Amino acid sequence: MSRKPRVRSGSGVTMHDVARAAGVSAITVSRALNQPQQVSPALRDKVMQAVDALGYVPSRSASTLASARSRTVLVLIPSLGNTVFLDTLAGIETVLAEAGYQMLIGNSHYDADQELQLLRAYLQHRPDGVLLTGLSHAAPFDDLLRRHGLPAVYMMDLADDGRCCVGFSQEEAGAAITRHLLERGKRRIGFLGAQLDERVMKRLAGYRAALAEAGCHDAGLEWLDPAPSSMQMGADMLDAALAARPDCDALFCCNDDLAIGALARCQQLGIAVPARLAVAGFNDLQPAAWCTPSLTTVATPRREIGIQAARALLAMIEGDAPQALRLDLGFALMLRRSS
Amino acid sequence: MSRKPRVRSGSGVTMHDVARAAGVSAITVSRALNQPQQVSPALRDKVMQAVDALGYVPSRSASTLASARSRTVLVLIPSLGNTVFLDTLAGIETVLAEAGYQMLIGNSHYDADQELQLLRAYLQHRPDGVLLTGLSHAAPFDDLLRRHGLPAVYMMDLADDGRCCVGFSQEEAGAAITRHLLERGKRRIGFLGAQLDERVMKRLAGYRAALAEAGCHDAGLEWLDPAPSSMQMGADMLDAALAARPDCDALFCCNDDLAIGALARCQQLGIAVPARLAVAGFNDLQPAAWCTPSLTTVATPRREIGIQAARALLAMIEGDAPQALRLDLGFALMLRRSS
DNA sequence: GGCAATTATGTTAGCGCTAACAAAAGCGCG
DNA sequence: CGCGCTTTTGTTAGCGCTAACATAATTGCC
Numbered sequence: 001m002s003r004k005p006r007v008r009s010g011s012g013v014t015m016h017d018v019a020r021a022a023g024v025s026a027i028t029v030s031r032a033l034n035q036p037q038q039v040s041p042a043l044r045d046k047v048m049q050a051v052d053a054l055g056y057v058p059s060r061s062a063s064t065l066a067s068a069r070s071r072t073v074l075v076l077i078p079s080l081g082n083t084v085f086l087d088t089l090a091g092i093e094t095v096l097a098e099a100g101y102q103m104l105i106g107n108s109h110y111d112a113d114q115e116l117q118l119l120r121a122y123l124q125h126r127p128d129g130v131l132l133t134g135l136s137h138a139a140p141f142d143d144l145l146r147r148h149g150l151p152a153v154y155m156m157d158l159a160d161d162g163r164c165c166v167g168f169s170q171e172e173a174g175a176a177i178t179r180h181l182l183e184r185g186k187r188r189i190g191f192l193g194a195q196l197d198e199r200v201m202k203r204l205a206g207y208r209a210a211l212a213e214a215g216c217h218d219a220g221l222e223w224l225d226p227a228p229s230s231m232q233m234g235a236d237m238l239d240a241a242l243a244a245r246p247d248c249d250a251l252f253c254c255n256d257d258l259a260i261g262a263l264a265r266c267q268q269l270g271i272a273v274p275a276r277l278a279v280a281g282f283n284d285l286q287p288a289a290w291c292t293p294s295l296t297t298v299a300t301p302r303r304e305i306g307i308q309a310a311r312a313l314l315a316m317i318e319g320d321a322p323q324a325l326r327l328d329l330g331f332a333l334m335l336r337r338s339s
Numbered sequence: 340m341s342r343k344p345r346v347r348s349g350s351g352v353t354m355h356d357v358a359r360a361a362g363v364s365a366i367t368v369s370r371a372l373n374q375p376q377q378v379s380p381a382l383r384d385k386v387m388q389a390v391d392a393l394g395y396v397p398s399r400s401a402s403t404l405a406s407a408r409s410r411t412v413l414v415l416i417p418s419l420g421n422t423v424f425l426d427t428l429a430g431i432e433t434v435l436a437e438a439g440y441q442m443l444i445g446n447s448h449y450d451a452d453q454e455l456q457l458l459r460a461y462l463q464h465r466p467d468g469v470l471l472t473g474l475s476h477a478a479p480f481d482d483l484l485r486r487h488g489l490p491a492v493y494m495m496d497l498a499d500d501g502r503c504c505v506g507f508s509q510e511e512a513g514a515a516i517t518r519h520l521l522e523r524g525k526r527r528i529g530f531l532g533a534q535l536d537e538r539v540m541k542r543l544a545g546y547r548a549a550l551a552e553a554g555c556h557d558a559g560l561e562w563l564d565p566a567p568s569s570m571q572m573g574a575d576m577l578d579a580a581l582a583a584r585p586d587c588d589a590l591f592c593c594n595d596d597l598a599i600g601a602l603a604r605c606q607q608l609g610i611a612v613p614a615r616l617a618v619a620g621f622n623d624l625q626p627a628a629w630c631t632p633s634l635t636t637v638a639t640p641r642r643e644i645g646i647q648a649a650r651a652l653l654a655m656i657e658g659d660a661p662q663a664l665r666l667d668l669g670f671a672l673m674l675r676r677s678s
Numbered sequence: 679g680g681c682a683a684t685t686a687t688g689t690t691a692g693c694g695c696t697a698a699c700a701a702a703a704g705c706g707c708g
Numbered sequence: 709c710g711c712g713c714t715t716t717t718g719t720t721a722g723c724g725c726t727a728a729c730a731t732a733a734t735t736g737c738c
Binding site for chain 2: 693694695696697
Binding site: 370377379403 | 718
């Protein structure tokens with residue numbers, strides 16, 4: 001009957017050790033830590049003293065296993081290299097940290113299949129909820145969520161099908177910036193798109209709608225490339241666009257990276273911005289205000305999206321009424337020198 | 340004796356359900372999933388079929404609890420808003436994902452105390468190892484790591500005290516870019532520093548050493564601000580620097596954000612760069628190549644640091660010889676128009 | 679002062695998995 | 709064919725914690 005003792009993880013101090021040191025039962029330690037108001041001040045102090053003295057750190061695994069709650073939230077984003085999602089993450093983090101939840105971050109690399117694999121892998125941690133980027137996911141995705149009874153909040157965009165979402169209308173934002181270029185007297189307004197994810201395609205749809213409305217839509221002014229965007233790519237696309245359509249008098253770039261690259265190439269080529277060619281970006285990243293000339297773009301409330309999405313998810317997890325199911329945080333045009 | 344059944348987490352399918360469906364014992368399922376070569380192909384197939392049919396997802400908590408291994412690595416970085424650390428994270432991610440490990444990300448906001456709190460909080464997950472940014476941490480930090488027997492790899496810099504580190508010499512990099520400015524004939528070279536974390540201070544030390552060596556160190560040419568850096572701040576610091584020392588003929592900015600802000604202000608003020616004032620940054624972020632004029636800076640191998648650090652940590656976790664304890668990945672001067 | 683209602687603390691069992699041991703099956707070879 | 713050896717599968721117990729129930733201590737109120 002004398003087996004080898006197992007290896008202890010952590011520093012090896014368990015709740016029972018704390019209980020013994022404090023002269024109470026284990027459950028009292030558990031309560032002193034998790035529902036302090038249920039324990040008399042005297043015992044609570046004794047427990048806390050023992051915790052400090054022994055350097056006790058509770059085991060999340062054991063807690064998760066016993067309580068069927070992990071106090072963990074899964075966040076799936078398309079890229080770790082895009083400031084947009086990082087700002088969102090930072091917002092999420094503040095809310096979750098305060099509530100004692102921890103964040104598992106999955107990077108799908110803009111790929112729906114990989115996203116599904118990530119969800120499968122992270123389900124092993126039994127997250128209490130999921131924060132998702134965008135509305136469209138691989139087919140079995142929402143199914144999996146349902147089967148596991150996982151509350152989810154969709155970020156960055158707005159759905160109309162009852163899913164809980166926090167974001168703004170990508171389409172309207174695309175239309176708004178296009179209308180601004182129209183107001184500036186531009187008529188042959190081009191579109192530069194990279195990555196071609198869901199959000200870019202909606203901005204494109206908005207751009208088309210605004211131009212159609214003004215009677216100047218021209219499919220020959222759209223340049224789309226599914227490769228990830230970069231400033232280099234913006235510069236290259238500008239070359240290609242002007243070579244193909246020298247009459248183009250404005251460009252709406254699907255994000256600031258492309259726009260800044262295009263702007264830099266205009267500088268190199270001596271193209272007058274905005275007189276000869278106006279340029280607009282999307283997202284209002286930090287360099288947009290500091291490049292030459294400064295970039296007209298659309299400011300997106302990404303940090304706030306993270307905050308509100310995290311709050312909504314926590315509300316769903318805690319079982320409260322799922323409050324606003326559809327939270328539109330809007331966007332703002334940042335009009336600068338490039339238009 | 341008939342108590343209420345507990346709530347099941349996940350979809351409710353356990354390893355025993357799979358075992359029953361496949362007509363084997365639970366341990367065989369465990370082995371089929373974790374050490375497939377130990378199970379005969381016939382049983383393995385039966386198990387896998389049952390897994391798929393039932394949609395079984397193993398519980399990481401239960402596994403961690405039973406095996407005292409979490410297959411989780413804690414990564415502590417100073418900021419989620421700085422591309423430098425995100426590139427590092429992306430590198431780490433590729434290595435860990437491949438090895439079946441998952442990544443817990445803690446954001447210390449450049450604060451040693453907060454970092455310590457984060458470590459405490461994340462220890463609840465019993466990570467198998469820790470990846471740290473920088474060498475200096477709060478006093479009880481390394482103590483905690485030791486008490487919990489946690490292997491750690493220090494990233495971004497190089498230590499000489501036997502700690503396992505992957506990075507490059509911040510000091511040498513600072514000296515190298517300063518020497519480059521000296522070679523360009525500049526003599527009153529200023530330093531703009533923000534955040535003032537460990538790495539910035541080492542770059543500053545390198546800058547001082549290079550200037551002292553050339554006999555032109557001048558403490559009046561250093562402008563330091565502990566606030567987080569931004570392009571706005573770079574612009575403001577440029578104003579302050581030129582107001583205080585109009586004779587300054589070059590500026591080494593502790594990072595590209597400051598440098599780009601300073602460069603943009605030079606454009607606005609009509610200051611000739613590099614003739615009247617040369618400017619250099621640090622990190623070689625994407626915009627550095629695309630601002631006007633393009634920015635001379637130091638390219639840092641941050642993605643590679645993440646990759647190598649993660650590999651070293653996994654080696655330590657798996658108990659292999661801790662290979663190279665000190666991995667210098669170097670840096671590269673990117674000489675562009677601003678100098 | 680006595681009884682019900684309300685805390686405060688304790689006991690027990692089990693969450694889902696895997697280490698350690700045990701037993702059974704297959705294998706090589708004289 | 710039978711002996712030791714390896715390989716495959718199973719049994720048992722327990723990782724550290726908390727839900728559910730049980731009991732003891734306290735309180736309120738007529």
